[in-house]
Amino acid sequence: MARLGRWLAATALLAAAPALGAGPAAAVDGPAVLGGGSGLFIETSEPDTVSECTLTAIGFDKTNTLVGLTAGHCGEVGMRVAAEYSPKSGTLGVVAAKSAENDWAVVRFDPARVTPTRQVAQSVINGVGEPPKVGDTVCKNGRTTGFTCGVAWETKRAWFRSQVCANHGDSGAPVLAGDRLVGMVVAGSDFKAGPVTVPLPLCKGGGDLLHQPELSTTMALVLGDIDRAGGPGSGFKPF
Incomplete structure (x- = not known):
């Protein structure tokens, strides 16, 4: 139940943003606040197209890395991720692992660009x-x-x-x-x-x-x- 979108502002920022660890992106907002229920944009292999999905939860794994979960059909490993309601925060992370069989994906977030929260709306x-x-x-x-x-x-x-x-x-x-x-x-x-x-x-x-x-x-x-x-x-x- 992912949805494909063509929000040019989001895809332009994803395209312009450097890879994680390659230095700061130009002209981006501060950290995006993300929690379970937040909207995500995940790039796809199609030009100017993003997959619109929802973050299940955000937290830390055993290596104390900031990660989030979402459905596996939302994106492939290596695809970059942005926040729906904070697109000018730029690239926030990448899909780091997924299972097609059990339909889950793990997003590795940049802690400098994401502020985790327990509450989203209700x-x-x-x-x-x-x-x-x-x-x-x-x-x-x-x-x-x-x-x-x-x-x-x-x-x-x-x-x-x-x-x-x-x-x-x-x-x-x-x-x-x-x-x-x-x-x-x-x-x-x-x-x-x-x-x-x-x-x-x-x-x-x-x-x-x-x-x-x-x-x-x-x-x-x-x-x-x-x-x-x-x-x-x-x-x-x-x-």
């Missing part, structure tokens, strides 16, 4: 929690449809479906139980009642009651997979 992340149970109410914060809540109606070890409204650009959005991070939005999904599949539209925003269920991976899966890889992001702890 969502606050104060730690990682257990996956939700059927009937639990969970909430998500995405750059497209904002902060919305819904009931979890199917749960597995690795993923769960819920009615937390989401649309293109909300990929990577944190799913919360209270102030605990329990999942990451990765896709819309069909509604199935036994052998019958019911086509439903994507959610348009808060108050839209009839929409596709959202598929989220559990943080237990994401963090466990990152730890097994042993590279950037392993040992991740939210800020």
Whole structure:
């Protein structure tokens, strides 16, 4: 559920900004404030095109490196990252690792250009929690449809479906139980009642009651997979 955009101001800054560690970029704003629910622009292989996604969480890995998480389909390793609401802050980091199979990505941020925060709009992340149970109410914060809540109606070890409204650009959005991070939005999904599949539209925003269920991976899966890889992001702890 990433969305492709052509925000020329953002892509021009990404194109003009030097690689991390190569010196300061010219004519950029101060550090961008980022947390779970912040909008990200991630460059793609297509000219003048960015992938619009949502930051799941920001924190530190076992090497005390400032990193963030988002959905894996949002970008490839080595692609540069900017903040949607602070584009003049320039390049903030790069995609440092990803899994196509389990759909997560780790962004390595430049701590001189990013100020981490626990709170974005209504969502606050104060730690990682257990996956939700059927009937639990969970909430998500995405750059497209904002902060919305819904009931979890199917749960597995690795993923769960819920009615937390989401649309293109909300990929990577944190799913919360209270102030605990329990999942990451990765896709819309069909509604199935036994052998019958019911086509439903994507959610348009808060108050839209009839929409596709959202598929989220559990943080237990994401963090466990990152730890097994042993590279950037392993040992991740939210800020």
